Each structure stands twice: as C-alpha cells, then as structure tokens.
Amino acid sequence: MQNRPGRPPRITxxxxxxxxxVSAATVSRVLNGTAKVDSSLVDRVHDAVRQxxxxxxxxxxxxxxxxxxxxxxxxxxLANPYFPDILKAVSTVARAHxxxxxxxxxxxxxxxxxxxxxxxxxxxxxxxxxxxxxxxxELVELAGRKHPMVLFNRVVPGLSVPSISVDFHGGMTQVCGxxxxxxxxxxxxxSGPSASWANAERxxxxxxxxxxxxxxxxxxxxATSQAGYDAASAALDAGVTAILSYNDLVAFGALSRLxxxxxxxxxxxxxxxxxxxxxxxxxxxxxxxxxxxxxxxxRRGGEILExxxxxxxxxxxxxxxxxxxxxxxxxxxxxx
Amino acid sequence: MQNRPGRPPRITxxxxxxxxxVSAATVSRVLNGTAKVDSSLVDRVHDAVRQxxxxxxxxxxxxxxxxxxxxxxxxxxLANPYFPDILKAVSTVARAHxxxxxxxxxxxxxxxxxxxxxxxxxxxxxxxxxxxxxxxxELVELAGRKHPMVLFNRVVPGLSVPSISVDFHGGMTQVCGxxxxxxxxxxxxxSGPSASWANAERxxxxxxxxxxxxxxxxxxxxATSQAGYDAASAALDAGVTAILSYNDLVAFGALSRLxxxxxxxxxxxxxxxxxxxxxxxxxxxxxxxxxxxxxxxxRRGGEILExxxxxxxxxxxxxxxxxxxxxxxxxxxxxx
DNA sequence: GCAATTTCTGAAACCGCTTTCAGACGAGGT
DNA sequence: ACCTCGTCTGAAAGCGGTTTCAGAAATTGC
Numbered sequence: 001m002q003n004r005p006g007r008p009p010r011i012t013x014x015x016x017x018x019x020x021x022v023s024a025a026t027v028s029r030v031l032n033g034t035a036k037v038d039s040s041l042v043d044r045v046h047d048a049v050r051q052x053x054x055x056x057x058x059x060x061x062x063x064x065x066x067x068x069x070x071x072x073x074x075x076x077x078l079a080n081p082y083f084p085d086i087l088k089a090v091s092t093v094a095r096a097h098x099x100x101x102x103x104x105x106x107x108x109x110x111x112x113x114x115x116x117x118x119x120x121x122x123x124x125x126x127x128x129x130x131x132x133x134x135x136x137x138e139l140v141e142l143a144g145r146k147h148p149m150v151l152f153n154r155v156v157p158g159l160s161v162p163s164i165s166v167d168f169h170g171g172m173t174q175v176c177g178x179x180x181x182x183x184x185x186x187x188x189x190x191s192g193p194s195a196s197w198a199n200a201e202r203x204x205x206x207x208x209x210x211x212x213x214x215x216x217x218x219x220x221x222x223a224t225s226q227a228g229y230d231a232a233s234a235a236l237d238a239g240v241t242a243i244l245s246y247n248d249l250v251a252f253g254a255l256s257r258l259x260x261x262x263x264x265x266x267x268x269x270x271x272x273x274x275x276x277x278x279x280x281x282x283x284x285x286x287x288x289x290x291x292x293x294x295x296x297x298x299r300r301g302g303e304i305l306e307x308x309x310x311x312x313x314x315x316x317x318x319x320x321x322x323x324x325x326x327x328x329x330x331x332x333x334x335x336x
Numbered sequence: 337m338q339n340r341p342g343r344p345p346r347i348t349x350x351x352x353x354x355x356x357x358v359s360a361a362t363v364s365r366v367l368n369g370t371a372k373v374d375s376s377l378v379d380r381v382h383d384a385v386r387q388x389x390x391x392x393x394x395x396x397x398x399x400x401x402x403x404x405x406x407x408x409x410x411x412x413x414l415a416n417p418y419f420p421d422i423l424k425a426v427s428t429v430a431r432a433h434x435x436x437x438x439x440x441x442x443x444x445x446x447x448x449x450x451x452x453x454x455x456x457x458x459x460x461x462x463x464x465x466x467x468x469x470x471x472x473x474e475l476v477e478l479a480g481r482k483h484p485m486v487l488f489n490r491v492v493p494g495l496s497v498p499s500i501s502v503d504f505h506g507g508m509t510q511v512c513g514x515x516x517x518x519x520x521x522x523x524x525x526x527s528g529p530s531a532s533w534a535n536a537e538r539x540x541x542x543x544x545x546x547x548x549x550x551x552x553x554x555x556x557x558x559a560t561s562q563a564g565y566d567a568a569s570a571a572l573d574a575g576v577t578a579i580l581s582y583n584d585l586v587a588f589g590a591l592s593r594l595x596x597x598x599x600x601x602x603x604x605x606x607x608x609x610x611x612x613x614x615x616x617x618x619x620x621x622x623x624x625x626x627x628x629x630x631x632x633x634x635r636r637g638g639e640i641l642e643x644x645x646x647x648x649x650x651x652x653x654x655x656x657x658x659x660x661x662x663x664x665x666x667x668x669x670x671x672x
Numbered sequence: 673g674c675a676a677t678t679t680c681t682g683a684a685a686c687c688g689c690t691t692t693c694a695g696a697c698g699a700g701g702t
Numbered sequence: 703a704c705c706t707c708g709t710c711t712g713a714a715a716g717c718g719g720t721t722t723c724a725g726a727a728a729t730t731g732c
Binding site: 022023024025026029035036037038041060062063064065066 | 709710711712713714716717718719
Binding site: 346348349350360364368370392393395399400402 | 717718719720721722
C-alpha cells in the first residue's frame with residue numbers, strides 16, 4: 001500500500017477528491033451511498049474514480065469501519081473432498097453478504113490449529129472452525145476470546161458457542177441397523193483421525209448396535225483411500241462379514257484391496273461408506289453409504305456466522321440428520 | 337475492531353502501553369524486535385501483553401506497514417483435486433514467509449473472475465492466478481494494474497508477467513506418442529473446459545500427432561467424472577480405439593461407462609488420463625496417465641510470488657515438463 | 673570534569689478511509 | 703424582510719498500529 005520502489009504509486013481517496021474537486025468525505029459518501037450527494041458531484045466523483053482507476057484500500061476501510069469484511073474458515077484437510085463442498089457453500093453465503101472468505105488448513109495437525117485460528121481472528125470478522133481437532137481446553141480458551149466463532153461438526157459439552165453439526169451418531173446408527181437387519185453379527189470399522197470428534201461420534205454408535213446383536217471392532221485407519229487400502233486386511237483378520245468406514249474414500253480404498261484379494265462384494269463381504277462423496281463415477285461401484293447435504297450444511301453454517309456477526313446473537317445449535325443410501329455393496333452375510 | 341455492543345472491548349496497543357507504563361512506540365518495538373529496548377521494559381511489555389491477551393490488529397498493521405501479510409490465490413474449482421494440492425504447497429511457502437493465504441474460487445465461471453481478482457488485489461500483497469479462464473484482454477488489463485501477480489498454468493503471448501506453467505503440450509504429445517506406438521490410428525479426446533488454456537494446449541498436441549499417423553477427434557466433455565461418464569458414448573461413436581482425457585477424473589468416469597457397456601479396457605479400447613490425481617486406490621484401476629509434481633509446482637509458484645514481493649523482480653517464467661506413467665489401461669488396438 | 677557521542681525512549685506524524693460535527697446555503701413560514 | 707429549519711458539504715477526529723524525529727540519559731574520550 002505504501003509506495004514501494006518499482007511499484008506504481010497508490011491511488012488514494014484524496015487523489016480522487018482533488019481530481020473531482022470535492023472533499024474526501026464526499027468521495028466516501030458517494031462510493032458507499034451513505035448520504036445524499038448532489039448529482040453533479042456524484043458524476044464528478046465517478047468520473048475521477050474511473051479515470052484514476054481508484055480502488056479503496058481494504059485495510060484502511062477495515063480499520064475505519066471496524067470490520068474487515070472477511071470471514072475465516074479453518075479446515076483440517078483440503079484434499080478431503082468433503083471440505084471443498086462446504087467451502088463453496090460458505091463462500092457463496094459470505095459473498096452474498098459482501099464478505100470474502102479466508103481459508104486456512106491445518107493439514108490434520110491438531111497442534112497447528114491454535115495458531116491458525118489466532119491468526120484468523122486477527123484479520124477476520126468471524127471464524128468458522130470446521131471439524132477442529134484441537135482438544136477441549138484449547139477450544140474453550142479460544143471461545144473465551146469472545147471473537148465471533150462458529151463450530152462446525154464439533155460439539156463441546158458445556159461450551160456455549162453457536163454450532164452446526166451433523167448427527168454422525170444417528171448416521172452410523174442407521175448404518176449399523178441396516179447391516180444388522182441384513183443378518184450381520186460381526187463388523188469392522190475403519191476408524192478415522194483419532195482426534196476427530198466426528199469419528200468418535202461414529203464409534204459411539206457401536207455401543208447401541210451391540211444391543212441389537214452387532215459387534216463392531218474398531219480398526220485404526222485414517223481418512224484417505226490409501227489408508228483404507230492399507231487397513232482392509234487388518235479388518236478382515238477380525239473375522240467379520242461387514243466393513244464400515246469413516247468415509248467413502250476409505251471404503252473405496254478397502255474395496256480396491258478386497259478386489260485384489262479376490263473377495264467379492266457384497267456376496268462375501270458387505271462394505272459401507274460414509275458421506276456420499278460422489279465418487280461412484282470414479283470407482284464405478286455403487287457404494288452403500290449415508291450422507292447429509294453438504295451444500296445445505298455449508299450454507300447453514302455460513303448463515304449462522306452471518307447472523308452472529310450482524311445481530312450478535314447466537315443462533316440455536318443446528319443438528320442435521322443423515323440419510324442412508326442403500327446401494328450395491330451391502331447384502332446378507334454369506335451362509336457358511 | 338471497533339467496540340460493538342455485545343462484544344468485548346478490543347485491546348489495543350495503547351492499553352498495553354499504559355499497563356506496562358511505556359509508550360506505544362516501545363510496545364511496537366518490543367513486539368516486532370525492530371530496535372533495542374531495555375530488558376526490564378521488554379519484560380514489562382511481555383507481561384502486559386500476556387495479561388491482557390493483546391493481539392495486534394492486522395488491518396492497522398497492514399495500513400501502517402503498507403503490507404497486508406497476505407497473498408491471494410484464485411482457482412477455478414476447489415472440487416477439482418488438482419487445486420487443493422497446489423494450495424497446500426502455496427500455503428506452506430506463504431506461511432514460511434509469514435504470510436497467510438486467501439483463497440477464492442470462480443466456480444469455472446470466467447465472468448466472475450475479474451471481480452474476484454480485483455477484490456484480492458485490494459487486500460493482498462500479491463495474487464496467484466491459477467488457470468484463469470478469463471480472456472486475454474481482461475488479463476492484460478489486470479496485469480496493467482501493476483499489482484504483484486503471478487500466472488499459473490496460463491501463458492499469455494506478449495504479456496510479461498511472471499508465470500509458472502506445466503508443459504501440457506509436451507505431456508499430451510507424450511501421450512499421443514505412446515498411443516501411436518501401440519499402433520492406434522484413431523483416438524478421441526474428452527475435452528475439458530472450453531475457456532481453459534491448459535485444455536487448448538493439450539489439443540494443440542494433436543496437430544503434431546497427425547504427422548505420426550494418429551488422428552484425434554475432440555469431443556466436448558468437461559472436467560468431472562460425471563462429464564467423462566456422459567461423454568464416453570459419444571467418443572465411441574467416433575469409431576476410435578483409444579480415449580484420451582482432459583484429466584483423470586474424466587478418464588475414470590469414462591471407464592465407468594465403458595464397463596457398463598461391456599467394453600474391456602485395455603483389450604478393446606485404451607484409455608489415458610491426465611494429471612495423475614492419485615485416484616487409483618479409489619477406482620482400483622491403474623490408469624495410464626501423465627503428470628507433474630503438484631507439490632513442486634505449487635511451491636515454485638509460491639516462491640516466484642514471494643520473490644516478486646520481496647525484490648520486485650520478475651522471476652523467469654518456469655515451464656515444467658510432464659512425466660508419462662505407463663500403467664494398465666493402454667495396450668495395442670484389437671486386431672480385427 | 674566537561675564536551676561529544678551514542679543509546680534508548682516517547683511524542684507525534686502518518687497510513688487511507690469513515691464518520692461526526694458544525695457551518696453554509698436555500699427553502700419555507702410569518 | 704427575517705428567522706427557522708432542513709439539506710448538503712468539508713474539516714477534522716478517529717480507527718490501531720509503525721516509524722520518524724528529537725530529546726534525555728548514559729557512555730565515551732580527552
């Protein structure tokens with residue numbers, strides 16, 4: 001913004017005001033439409049702006065207005081197709097309200113999150129924390145900053161912060177119900193990132209499943225197709241007839257490994273995904289999975305944050321139900 | 337930043353300075369290490385900062401320093417796995433130099449790009465335009481703003497802007513060479529977004545291929561697996577023995593359709609991807625494709641921008657070669 | 673022991689914009 | 703004609719930092 005050597009001189013509001021023969025205040029009023037200005041002056045200002053190619057400096061506006069016009073979003077991993085879908089929706093909402101979106105990624109490193117959020121808070125009106133992996137204490141501390149903040153896919157008991165989450169527990173319960181009703185008694189779960197609340201919620205559903213005669217063994221895995229591929233054999237060793245997954249990527253990775261092993265799905269083994277990441281066209285396999293509209297999710301999240309910024313009021317926590325999609329990778333267990 | 341009702345009062349540098357019993361200038365010096373300060377004062381400042389929980393206001397710093405500490409990146413589509421990989425690398429470079437990264441997405445809408453870039457320029461020290469779809473004139477106009485800008489995967493003849501691109505032409509030439517040497521004479525190309533320079537570069541390679549006896553028919557498609565799936569039949573109608581694709585997603589989509597049609601790959605038909613998006617685990621198909629390290633690409637791009645910001649000098653344009661990966665979806669054409 | 677430096681600190685200017693405040697001006701009322 | 707009122711405009715005071723500048727204090731040199 002300062003004139004650096006080798007860079008063209010910055011055009012400021014006062015350049016415009018002198019060119020138009022009016023005061024800077026008037027230029028500001030014209031550009032923001034905050035007060036009625038004589039139409040001849042309006043024209044002169046617009047002409048000067050056009051001619052000089054003036055663009056208001058965002059930092060100066062932010063400082064003067066007390067708002068940056070930016071919201072910040074933190075995600076654990078951009079490579080997970082789940083998040084781009086969310087980001088698109090959030091960005092759309094943000095732009096509709098005249099704000100830009102700043103994205104940061106922790107790369108699944110919980111230790112990195114705190115600094116990133118702090119940085120976001122320094123330059124954003126509000127922040128949206130997507131599936132934060134940091135521990136409860138850190139989250140509480142950040143919430144204590146009283147900076148507008150919305151929690152996305154993470155519920156922290158006793159912490160009163162506006163939030164929107166998916167009912168992962170309910171989703172996985174549906175999965176278990178489906179599998180159990182098909183007659184399965186033993187299943188393996190390819191577990192996601194250990195610090196993930198969403199993962200813990202999925203796992204929590206297995207307690208309820210036990211009451212219905214389905215025993216689920218948790219197998220360490222991860223969130224990628226490679227992890228699913230690598231963990232598939234371990235899951236089989238548990239002697240199960242069904243494999244449940246942290247997400248679709250993991251499920252497809254496992255399917256890939258199963259095919260190599262000559263295990264046919266769903267005849268020999270059932271496989272269930274999670275999230276419905278729309279990879280069926282890529283994998284040409286119709287995966288049984290469970291999902292929620294990510295577009296809706298992102299939009300609602302953006303709106304909650306927007307409401308918080310405008311009214312200062314916390315919206316009620318939103319908790320979205322998932323839908324089960326019965327497709328072609330589940331069937332009754334083989335009759336031995 | 338201003339104290340809004342219902343929000344906690346902002347803590348400013350002067351709060352710190354009075355608490356520590358020093359001037360604001362000294363606080364600034366301590367925090368930025370820009371000048372030697374008596375160690376007792378340093379301690380008092382740090383104590384006050386810690387106690388008050390002070391964080392410098394980014395907008396004020398930006399205004400005073402003449403730098404935002406932010407770079408902006410524009411991508412056409414976050415859902416395309418190509419870009420997250422790039423963003424990760426760019427972000428890493430940016431943070432290593434103490435800058436944050438702001439991401440905007442045009443959603444493959446060329447008309448939206450101009451405003452987005454303009455917005456980025458108002459709040460970023462420099463911008464990285466990834467595969468911009470806008471036309472040449474707009475790009476020239478933006479370059480004329482003299483705002484630090486790096487072009488990524490787009491070469492504009494006669495426009496002197498630092499840039500980094502992949503040799504898509506060379507990559508597709510390798511693909512054609514491979515296919516031609518296997519004995520194919522007629523192939524179809526599932527074309528990407530029409531406004532994409534990268535797509536045009538790939539197509540340009542087909543002229544050279546003709547000289548080697550390979551005739552490539554261009555079929556309108558897109559950049560997604562669904563598009564590939566939908567366009568596959570049309571490609572077959574062209575009576576070809578090989579299908580080349582804009583990217584791997586398209587190729588996998590086509591493969592999915594081919595399987596439905598009972599066409600076996602590579603026995604009946606060869607299929608080649610582009611980009612090596614690491615979806616093999618998902619698709620459990622080893623796709624012949626061509627690629628370049630996206631991590632390296634992103635990093636180099638980030639470094640070029642950084643150099644531009646620091647020294648003001650344009651780095652030489654970078655042009656990275658692609659590597660062919662011979663896998664299992666290509667073979668000689670069926671001998672009729 | 674005093675002048676000449678050198679070091680450190682605080683006051684104040686400044687970054688570019690918004691917004692308050694008060695003044696100028698014209699219209700309307702009596 | 704004169705006064706009041708409302709409307710539009712410009713000067714100036716912030717917003718929250720950084721940086722210059724000059725003065726005070728501490729060194730140094732002779």
